[in-house]
Amino acid sequence: MPQPPLLQISERGLYCAVGDFYIDPWKPVGFAVTTHAHSDHARSGSQNYLCAEAGRCVLQERLGAGAAIEGIPYGKKVTRRSVTVSLHPAGHILGSAQVRVEHQGEVWVVSGDYKLEAEPTCAPFEPVRCDTFITECTFGLPIYRWRPQAEIFDEINRWWRQNQSAARASILHVYSLGKAQRVLAGVDASIGPIFVHGGISRLLPAYAAAGVKLPAVQEMNAESLGETRGTALVLAPSAAENSPWLRRFGEASTAFASGWMQLRGARRRRALDRGFTLSDHADWDGLLSAISATGAQRIFATHGDTAPLVRWLRERGLDAHGLKTQFTGDAEEISAEPASGHTAAAEALLPL
Amino acid sequence: MKRFTQLYTELDQTNRTNEKVAALESYFREAAPADAAWALHFLCGRKVPRAVTSTALREWAAAESALPAWLLDECYETVGDLAETIALILPDTVGGLTLPLHQMVAERLLDLESLPLPARRKLLAQTWRELNANERFVWNKLLTGSFRVGVAQTLVERALASVAGVAQSAMAHRLMGLWKPREEDFLRLLSGAENDAGEIAKPFPFFLASPTQDPTALGAISDWQVEWKWDGIRAQIIRRQGEALIWSRGDEMITGSFPEIAAAATALPDGTVLDGEILAWTDAKPQPFGRLQLRLGRKSPSTKLQRDLPVVFVAYDVLEFAGEDWRARALSERRSKLETAIAAAAAAPRAANEEDAQRDLFERLEPATQRDFPLRISEILHPVSWEELSHRRMESRARAVEGVMLKRLTSSYGTGRQRGDWWKWKIEPLTMDAVLIGAQAGHGRRANLYTDYTFGVWHGGALVPVAKAYSGLTDEEILEVDKFVRGHTTGKFGPVRAVEAELVFELAFEGINESPRHKSGIAVRFPRIKRRRDDKKPEDADTLESLRALLLQNNRG
Numbered sequence: 014m015p016q017p018p019l020l021q022i023s024e025r026g027l028y029c030a031v032g033d034f035y036i037d038p039w040k041p042v043g044f045a046v047t048t049h050a051h052s053d054h055a056r057s058g059s060q061n062y063l064c065a066e067a068g069r070c071v072l073q074e075r076l077g078a079g080a081a082i083e084g085i086p087y088g089k090k091v092t093r094r095s096v097t098v099s100l101h102p103a104g105h106i107l108g109s110a111q112v113r114v115e116h117q118g119e120v121w122v123v124s125g126d127y128k129l130e131a132e133p134t135c136a137p138f139e140p141v142r143c144d145t146f147i148t149e150c151t152f153g154l155p156i157y158r159w160r161p162q163a164e165i166f167d168e169i170n171r172w173w174r175q176n177q178s179a180a181r182a183s184i185l186h187v188y189s190l191g192k193a194q195r196v197l198a199g200v201d202a203s204i205g206p207i208f209v210h211g212g213i214s215r216l217l218p219a220y221a222a223a224g225v226k227l228p229a230v231q232e233m234n235a236e237s238l239g240e241t242r243g244t245a246l247v248l249a250p251s252a253a254e255n256s257p258w259l260r261r262f263g264e265a266s267t268a269f270a271s272g273w274m275q276l277r278g279a280r281r282r283r284a285l286d287r288g289f290t291l292s293d294h295a296d297w298d299g300l301l302s303a304i305s306a307t308g309a310q311r312i313f314a315t316h317g318d319t320a321p322l323v324r325w326l327r328e329r330g331l332d333a334h335g336l337k338t339q340f341t342g343d344a345e346e347i348s349a350e351p352a353s354g355h356t357a358a359a360e361a362l363l364p365l
Numbered sequence: 366m367k368r369f370t371q372l373y374t375e376l377d378q379t380n381r382t383n384e385k386v387a388a389l390e391s392y393f394r395e396a397a398p399a400d401a402a403w404a405l406h407f408l409c410g411r412k413v414p415r416a417v418t419s420t421a422l423r424e425w426a427a428a429e430s431a432l433p434a435w436l437l438d439e440c441y442e443t444v445g446d447l448a449e450t451i452a453l454i455l456p457d458t459v460g461g462l463t464l465p466l467h468q469m470v471a472e473r474l475l476d477l478e479s480l481p482l483p484a485r486r487k488l489l490a491q492t493w494r495e496l497n498a499n500e501r502f503v504w505n506k507l508l509t510g511s512f513r514v515g516v517a518q519t520l521v522e523r524a525l526a527s528v529a530g531v532a533q534s535a536m537a538h539r540l541m542g543l544w545k546p547r548e549e550d551f552l553r554l555l556s557g558a559e560n561d562a563g564e565i566a567k568p569f570p571f572f573l574a575s576p577t578q579d580p581t582a583l584g585a586i587s588d589w590q591v592e593w594k595w596d597g598i599r600a601q602i603i604r605r606q607g608e609a610l611i612w613s614r615g616d617e618m619i620t621g622s623f624p625e626i627a628a629a630a631t632a633l634p635d636g637t638v639l640d641g642e643i644l645a646w647t648d649a650k651p652q653p654f655g656r657l658q659l660r661l662g663r664k665s666p667s668t669k670l671q672r673d674l675p676v677v678f679v680a681y682d683v684l685e686f687a688g689e690d691w692r693a694r695a696l697s698e699r700r701s702k703l704e705t706a707i708a709a710a711a712a713a714p715r716a717a718n719e720e721d722a723q724r725d726l727f728e729r730l731e732p733a734t735q736r737d738f739p740l741r742i743s744e745i746l747h748p749v750s751w752e753e754l755s756h757r758r759m760e761s762r763a764r765a766v767e768g769v770m771l772k773r774l775t776s777s778y779g780t781g782r783q784r785g786d787w788w789k790w791k792i793e794p795l796t797m798d799a800v801l802i803g804a805q806a807g808h809g810r811r812a813n814l815y816t817d818y819t820f821g822v823w824h825g826g827a828l829v830p831v832a833k834a835y836s837g838l839t840d841e842e843i844l845e846v847d848k849f850v851r852g853h854t855t856g857k858f859g860p861v862r863a864v865e866a867e868l869v870f871e872l873a874f875e876g877i878n879e880s881p882r883h884k885s886g887i888a889v890r891f892p893r894i895k896r897r898r899d900d901k902k903p904e905d906a907d908t909l910e911s912l913r914a915l916l917l918q919n920n921r922g
Contacts, residue, residue, distance in 0.1 A: 154440050155440060156444055156454055276449070285380075286379055325436065
C-alpha cells in the first residue's frame with residue numbers, strides 16, 4: 014500500500030497525520046505549529062501552539078494571554094509521535110520560521126512566508142535541505158524583483174525630508190506586524206520625530222523583549238502633536254487611512270510600503286502620493302534561489318497565483334504543483350493581490 | 366531624456382494639482398526648447414508613428430530578459446501595461462545614456478522605422494541597456510504610443526501660460542493651432558509671435574456645459590436660451606483666408622471626412638468661426654452615433670457614402686465674424702448674427718466642389734434650398750416655464766437627442782468647463798437589471814483587478830451577453846466584485862473569467878438598437894453600472910424579450 018503523503022491539505026489546514034499536528038491551520042485544532050504571527054497563519058482557537066521562541070511574545074500578543082504557546086529555539090528538534098519537527102529562520106518577521114518535518118528519513122519543509130534579504134528585526138533566512146518543499150509564492154512573477162532595501166530607505170528618508178521642507182507630515186502606511194518595525198529600524202531616526210498607530214505600538218514591547226533595538230517613538234498628545242507639526246513620520250496600518258487619528262497630523266503626504274507597490278497601477282489605485290517597494294516576501298529571484306538551495310525535487314507552491322512558478326519549475330525538470338490553501342497573503346494587502354494570469358490561447362469568451 | 370524622466374516621475378508621484386503644475390513649469394523653464402517641444406508633444410497626447418509592433422516588442426523583450434514568451438504574457442496580464450511590464454522584466458542596467466530628449470526621439474525613435482528589422486531590434490535592445498529602470502519605462506511609453514501621465518491638458522496650458530506670462534485661455538488657443546515638436550515652434554508658442562499659416566487654422570478652445578438635474582435653481586427660464594442636446598461630433602468650422610477647415614473637439618482636423626460641410630462653409634463670409642455639432646441626418650432626424658462614426662472613419666468618403674450617409678452641421682454659436690473675435694459678446698447678440706450668417710450662406714449660390722463641377726452650370730447657380738444645405742442652425746425652444754420644458758424634454762428619445770441645453774442669454778463664450786452659464790439637462794438613462802457573467806482584469810489604475818465586466822439577461826433559460834461595462838462602481842465595490850470573481854470562477858477563456866450567475870446589477874444606458882453583429886441581436890449605447898442590486902436574485906434579472914420591448918418603445922416615431 015502506498016504511504017499517504019507526510020503532509021496533506023485537510024479541511025482545517027495543512028495536516029501531518031503521522032504526527033497528528035497541523036501547520037498554520039485555518040480552523041481551531043488540537044496542536045498547531047505556527048510559522049509566524051500574521052493573522053492568516055496564526056488563527057486563534059487551537060488548544061496548543063508551537064512556535065519559534067523568538068516569536069513567542071508577538072504570537073501571544075496576537076492570540077491573547079489565554080493561548081497555550083510553547084516556544085522552541087531555532088534548530089531544536091522535538092518529536093511528535095514518530096515525527097521530528099524543527100523550526101528554522103524564515104527571515105519574514107520577528108520569530109518567523111520554516112517548519113522542517115522528518116519521518117523515516119523523508120524530509121518536508123514548509124516555508125511559511127519568507128524573504129532572503131537580511132534585516133535587523135529578525136533572524137535571517139536559512140536554507141534547509143529537504144525532499145519536498147512547500148513554498149510561498151506571493152510574488153511569483155519576474156516583474157517582482159526587489160531593489161536593495163538601503164536604496165528604498167534612502168527614498169523614504171528623502172521623502173520625509175522633502176515633506177518637512179514643505180511643512181507636511183509624512184504618513185507611511187505599513188503592515189502593523191513586521192513591516193512597521195522593519196521601517197522603524199531602517200529609517201534615519203535623526204531626521205525627526207516618529208509616531209506610530211496604536212496597532213503598532215502594542216507590538217513594540219514584544220520586540221523589545223526579543224532584544225530588537227528600535228528608535229523611540231512619540232507619545233500621542235496635544236503637546237507632542239503641536240511641537241512636531243509638519244515634521245513627523247507617522248506609521249499606520251492602511252486600515253487607519255482617513256481615520257480621525259491620522260487627521261490630527263494636519264497636512265500630510267501619504268505613502269504605502271509594500272511589495273505590491275512595484276506596480277504603478279497598484280500605486281495609483283490607492284491614490285497615495287508615494288509607493289515604496291519594500292516587501293517581507295521573497296521576490297522572483299528569491300523564490301528561485303530558495304527553492305534551489307533546498308535541493309528538493311518536489312515543490313508545492315502556495316499563496317497568490319502559483320501557476321507561472323509551477324510551470325517554470327516543471328520546465329526545469331522539478332515535480333512542481335500548486336497547493337490550494339486559505340492563506341491570503343498579508344491581510345492588509347489582499348486588496349492589492351493581482352488578478353491571476355492565464356496563458357491558454359485566447360479564446361473569444363462571451364462575445365456580445 | 367534624464368530631465369524628461371525626472372518630470373515624469375515628479376508628475377507620477379503627486380496627486381496635488383499645484384505640484385504637478387509646478388513640476389511642469391520648472392521643466393519648461395529648464396529644458397532646452399528643442400527637448401521641451403517634444404515633451405509638450407507627448408504631454409498633449411500626441412504620438413509618433415509606431416516603429417515596433419507589440420508582438421515584436423514582446424518577443425524582443427522576452428529574449429533580452431531570457432524569459433519564455435508565456436511568462437512575459439503572464440506578467441503582462443498582471444501588470445496590464447506592456448511598457449511597464451518590459452521595463453520591469455529587463456535585466457538591471459546602470460544606465461548612462463545622456464542624450465537629450467529631442468535627440469533620443471530623432472535618433473532612436475523616428476529613425477527606427479527606416480531600419481531593417483534586425484537593426485531595429487539591435488538599436489532598441491541597445492537603448493534598453495543604456496537606460497536605467499525609470500528611463501526605460503518612460504522610453505517604452507513613448508515607443509508604444511501610450512504616454513499618459515495623468516496630467517490634464519489644462520494643467521499643461523497653465524504651466525506653459527505661466528512660463529510665457531500670458532493667460533491660460535491665450536495659451537490654450539495657441540496650443541490648438543498647428544505646431545510641430547520643433548524648437549522654433551515651441552519658442553513661438555511661448556512668445557506668441559504668429560506664423561500666419563498656423564494662425565488661420567486655429568480653432569478656439571471649446572466652451573463646455575456642466576450637467577444639471579434641477580434647472581429650477583437657475584432662476585427665470587426667460588434668462589435662458591434652450592436648445593436640444595444633439596449627440597454627434599462637436600466641431601468648429603474655421604472659415605478664414607479662402608479656406609474652410611473643420612476641427613473636432615478632440616483637437617483633430619476632420620475636414621476631409623466631411624467635404625460637403627466644408628464646401629458649404631465656403632459660402633460663409635471670410636473670417637467666420639462657427640461652433641456646432643456634426644450629425645448623420647436622414648429623414649429629418651439624426652441617426653445613431655454609430656452611423657456617424659462610419660463617416661468619421663473615412664478620411665475622404667466616396668460620393669456613394671456621402672449620398673447614403675448624409676451629414677449636417679448644426680450650428681450653435683458664432684465665435685468670430687468678419688475677422689473679429691465675438692466670444693466676449695452676449696449670447697443673444699451672437700445668436701442673431703449666427704442666424705443671419707447661416708441664412709445668407711444658404712441663400713448664396715452654391716460654391717463649386719468636385720461633384721458639383723460635373724453638374725450643369727445652371728443647376729449649380731440655383732440657390733440651394735434650406736432642405737439640402739448642410740449648414741443648419743440649432744433650433745431654439747421657447748418654453749414659458751421649467752415645467753413646460755420638463756415635458757418637452759421627454760420628447761428627447763423620440764427625437765434622438767440627449768436632452769436639452771440651457772445657455773444664459775447674457776453669457777459670453779468661455780473656455781473649457783466653466784460652471785454657471787452653460788448647462789446640459791440630460792434625460793434619465795434607460796436601465797435594465799442584468800447578471801454578471803464574466804470579468805476581465807482592467808488596465809492602468811485598475812490593472813490586476815477584475816474590473817471589466819460582461820453582463821447577461823435571460824433568454825430561453827440561459828443568460829445571453831448584452832453589455833460590457835467598466836464604470837460606475839466605487840473602489841470598495843470593485844474590490845468586493847474582484848473577490849467574488851476570484852472565488853466564483855467557472856472557467857477561464859484567455860484573460861476572461863466566466864463566473865457563477867449570482868450578482869445582479871442595474872445598468873444604465875443611453876440607447877438601444879438592433880444589431881445583427883451581436884449574439885443577442887441588440888446593442889446598447891454607453892452602458893455603465895448604476896448600482897448593485899443585492900436585493901434581487903439572478904432569476905429576477907431582465908430578459909431579452911423585455912429589452913426588445915424597450916427597443917420598440919423607444920425607437921418609435
